[in-house]
Amino acid sequence: MTGSGELLIMLALIVPLFAAVAIYAVGRMPDVRETLTIVTCIGLSIITITMFVRTGAGDPPSWVLARPMAGLEIAFRIEPLGALFALMASVLWGINSLFSIGYMRGRREGNQTRFYVCFALAMFAVMGIAMAANLFTLFIFYEILTFATYPLVVHAGDAKARKAGRIYLATLVGASLVLFLPGIIGVQIVAGSTMFTQGGLLFGKVDMAAGNTLLLLLVFGAAKAALMPLHGWLPRAMVAPAPVSAMLHAVAVVKAGVFVVLKTSAYIFGPDLISVLPAAGWLLWVAAGTIVIASVIAMTKDDLKSRLAWSTVGQLAYITSAALLPAGAGLVAGGLHMLVHAFAKITLFFCAGAIYVATGASKVSEMRAMGRAMPIVFTCFFIGALCVVGLPPFGGAWSKFLLITAAFGTLEWATAAAMIVSSLLGLLYLVPVAVRGLLPVQGEVASRGFIRPGGAPGSSVAALMVTAGMCLALFLLADEIVRYLAPIAERAP
């Protein structure tokens, strides 16, 4: 079966790459271009579902693409976390494309071909990250992701967007060059390879000082995870159009960051090494601080997308904390939260985008009583908000429950407390947006009407209903996913 495994990986890389070229070629015909995007998304989803199933059945595909130099390999191997990430990203790309079509046409945005090409390239990079068998390969695609998404951040082309773009590049590339790359090379020198290994590549190979240094370099180097103080790029990147914020800054880019942290923790350091490294404890404090501070800042933001971005910063730190809890206790919960938060946050961003297209409103204070005119959108926002906060019957309930249990179980009181406090704060800054919209105080009327005839575009509303439905479905599927992810926290055979 090796042959078909290689083919699957090859296809997962080639399909989005081919889509990028084809979309560029047919850029003058918007209908063909967007049909092509959707078809590619479906094709890629089929590929990732196949990989997901095969990995679950204990037959993970792997492929060595090239050996650039002695000791270095561009190689791919699927493991449960990567299979989940690839599946999540490709499915959400499809839904997001549906949303984008309505949004971009509704807003009459310029440079739409470049927009879809960059999206396809970003998916190529995400597939590479998800399937990478070692840090070297992962780094290559991690950098490609940064550069492929830069044109999307500066899409508006004005001074504010360009400034945000510069900060985006400077933070992400700067951290990857100064921290991530030396960290990876350090791993290569200590261990002779950078291969993701069950139970931890570095386990038993490093002393405390080297282990601490490498952990700090790798965790802070993955600045896409937006751990404070390297989080500044994320709220600023909200100048991008809503589909970009939804897909990239709630799903692909930021999740690539925490995915790196999870994989590094599980396969480079391993549960046993993480348990004894003091740096993991320091990072837990940083993450706990990030969780609380980001939630507090989110409360002060009136701009809805900005509020969502700060909430993302906090939620990403949940996953970083999960990755660094002793004995791998939080790895599975972190993986689950990565998935659940992606669906919940993309729903929220879709809603923000739909409201913006329909009415031009971007501030929370402008959205009071708007739920009368857009009941579906505001209901879905409500669902997404409850899912992020972690209330049943939504997927977020399980992931938060597992996370907080793991934190208590390993006696990390600060982490547990931060998670609880932040969830309560989330209840205060996310849920009221929907409630005030749907159930206005007596006599309150919407501040604006529709600026687009017919309100939010149909395809956009369809997209956000699907993701909101998934938030509900994940409540029932959580157990399956937990069982699927269980191998990542296992120790070396």
Add this chain to the structure above:
Amino acid sequence: MIALDALHAAPPVLTLHAPVLLVAAPLIAACAAALAPSGRIGWMISVTGSVFAAWMALALVGETARHGLVTYTFGGFAPPLGIGFHIDGFSAMMALLISCAGVIASIYSGHALTTEVRAEKHTLVQAGFMLCQTGLLGLVSTGDAFNAFVFLEVSSIGTYALVAIGESRDRRALPAAFNYLIMGTIGATFYLVGLGFLYAATGTLNMVDMAARLATLSDSTVVQAGFAFVVVGLGIKAAMFPLHGWLPGAYAYAPSLVSIFLAATATKASLYLMARFVFDVFPDGAAFGQGFIHWVLAPLAATAAIVCSIQAVFEREVRRILAFSSVAQVGFILLGLSVGAAAGFSGAMLYLLAHALLKMTLFMAIGGLALSLRFRTLDDIAGIARDAPWSATAFAIGAAGLAGAPLTIGFLAKWRLIEDALHAGQIWIVVVLAVASLLTLLYVGRMVEAVFFRAAPAGAQRAKEAPVGVLAPLFVIAGLCIWFGIDASLPEQLANSASRALMGAL
């Protein structure tokens, strides 16, 4: 994957005489080109000479990979009395680099010269160019220190004239050439003076012999003075910080044929000779030992990498950005050499090859654009990607490689360099490399932003896409930048064999 030790590029008869043919071919071509009746024929002679030299270099690469060392004696006097060529892995790598750069540059010159230089001077330019190649190839092949001086001057004199010929495009070429002439001559004189001291102390000019005799002389002031003169002299030629003042002008205002070739080879040939002296001729401890490397070479190289990168960030003229970047990159290579004693030289060697390829791509893309558009600053090339997409693409490949983007040779070279520094336990060098890489990204980003993302100013002169004669060699090397980024086995073998040659002496 090609294994170098299975490489039999030329028939045995030619391989036997490859060392001398390597240098004789361009020398003969230089004379022939000077006498050629037209620029076109001169160009053909130049291409033929370069291709033949590259063929011989390839044969030598195979020979050195098999035997480690190829010696060739002249006039029936065996070294150390007579003069001999002494070609090991390091020499072969350099010879291959120089001759291949010569092939690419000479093919490119067919189109470039017609717009850059007056027609009656074409044959002379080709002659000067071949002379320059002769000198550099001889320099890396010879085993005799004085002979190396002669070759260094042969190449330099060719270069001075070639830089000055850029005056038809930009009058600043004349002061730049004069500046280069003065500095270059001072450098050569220092080297010669140093050699005098060493000859006085050892009584030999053969490098192997000199190394053996220096090993018995410890703490000799004469030897130390000789070492200092040699290193400073070669430092000027190699544009080692802070002796690099001549380089930005010479690179920026020379005809593009010359900047392409110089950027890839000239400073690197001098670096070759310096590395020979520091690591090979002077056995550890004969002059200043590791102290020189730790307290002089590495700090200066680090300063170059940082300071000249900053200069490039704030520079506005395109060619001068690339020139300052070259000085900074020489710093990278020297940093790699400075950890070589502990970790091997393969990182530095790979970086040397990578930088040669990448800088050639950049200078050639710029040169191709300059055929239809007179420009100096970044503003002048704003939005040029719309008019000349292919040249701009090649430029972007070179730029990405220079910044160390993955999937280019630049990334692997930087990786190996950092790996070597970590192996040697020199954390501070890793920090310098990382910071300098960040600065590189800044100035590369400015160039790419101008070419691709900025709109051309209204009413600006429009560029035309470069002709096929330029695009073909351009895409050969741009393609190599990427090919070697995915499969670096060939440059890696060359670098390893060069590294072994230098390590052998340690």
